[in-house]
Amino acid sequence: MIGGWLGLLLASAFFLAVPAAAQDVVLLDGKPIISEADLADWSGAQGCYGEGALTSRRAAFMRLTEAALADAAMRSYGGPDITDADVAKDADRIDKETQAPDILACIKSSLGPEYRRVFVRPSYTESRLRLFLMKDAKVQAGERKKVTDAAAQAKGKGGLEAAAKALGLHYSSATFSLTPSTSGFRPDLPPAEYQAEFIKKNLEPLQAGAFSPEPIETDYTFQTVRLLRHDEKGWLFETAVARKLGQEEWFKSLPRFKLEIRDSDLHDWVLSIKGNPRLSAVDIQTGASR
Known part of the structure; x- marks a missing residue:
């Protein structure tokens, strides 16, 4: 009994001796x-x-x-x-x-x-x-794969819009031009400088009907594009976009701490x-x- 009380007193003394900081x-x-x-x-x-x-x-x-x-x-x-x-x-x-x-x-x-x-x-x-x-390629592998899968499925039946919907991706189509629009501000289109850069990098290398050979990566997305038509009006294309995996989804996927x-x-x-x-x-x- 004495030993038990002595141990308790010593333990208490130890914790009291530790500075709060x-x-x-x-x-x-x-x-x-x-x-x-x-x-x-x-x-x-x-x-x-x-x-x-x-x-x-x-x-x-x-x-x-x-x-x-x-x-x-x-x-x-x-x-x-x-x-x-x-x-x-x-x-x-x-x-x-x-x-x-x-x-x-x-x-x-x-x-x-x-x-x-x-x-x-x-x-x-x-x-x-x-x-x-x-x-990080490992973190974003799943989202990148959704885009490649969408392109692969679109080459079969149903097209890119159906494939994007099935995979939970955002689908849209747009016409980009190398010359600024004279019809006023278009809130549905990015600035002319962005359009020109996107065309040169991602659309000019494509033939009508072809998909981008690899997913196009930005800081926040992956996307695949398919050139539909190139004429005097510009480059008409369709795209399926996957948002990159965010912090919340990534932390939830980890073993718990x-x-x-x-x-x-x-x-x-x-x-x-x-x-x-x-x-x-x-x-x-x-x-x-x-």
């Missing part, structure tokens, strides 16, 4: 990712933006947790492993490109040696995630949040220090 608040798959100090540091630095800045613990929690989830998700998928060198390079970029040097100096002064980890890294991680989702929150207010608040793409990828657990 050093206590871990959030763990991801058992690994500490956010401490009390991180929350306080981030909130304090946000005060540099002045009146109206988001300085709450909840805002700090969400910003740092979302970045940590993005980092872990990319690594688990075989994506980029963000290094200290990457973060240092982005810090240099911020120094060169900032249009608010006074605010940046305040943030650096507030965070001190934690500036890169608490301020730069989360921002850089978000940028890498956006680029990764847009450009375990998010442990050792703060009752933050834990209960997070449970009430609906529609956050990152939180859809986690199982939220009750932390030991609630």
Whole structure:
């Protein structure tokens, strides 16, 4: 009995001896990712933006947790492993490109040696995630395949419109011209410069009735085009477009992470949040220090 009480007292003494700032608040798959100090540091630095800045613990929690989830998700998928060198390079970029040097100096002064980890890294991680989702062939393989399948099906019976509908793609047709329209503004058509570039790159190489040999990729879409006719009016074509897989769909496709929150207010608040793409990828657990 004495041993049991002694063990309890020693354990209590240990937790009391740990400074509050050093206590871990959030763990991801058992690994500490956010401490009390991180929350306080981030909130304090946000005060540099002045009146109206988001300085709450909840805002700090969400910003740092979302970045940590993005980092872990990319690594688990075989994506980029963000290094200290990457973060240092982005810090240099911020120094060169900032249009608010006074605010940046305040943030650096507030965070001190934690500036890169608490301020730069989360921002850089978000940028890498956006680029990764847009450009990674493995992530976007399914959406790209829908476009190639639509072209293949359209070469049989039913045409491109029917194939697009069957695959959940957007179908449309348009006439692009190398000469600007003289009939006034056409909100249904892109600017003349875009039309000319699209024609030269994607339509001029085609014979009437032919499809683009490969899906045409933009930052946000894949599409296949079929040239229907080329005459004095321009290039008439039809197209089937697939939107690239977005953040919400991608996170839902991943194995779930375990998010442990050792703060009752933050834990209960997070449970009430609906529609956050990152939180859809986690199982939220009750932390030991609630």
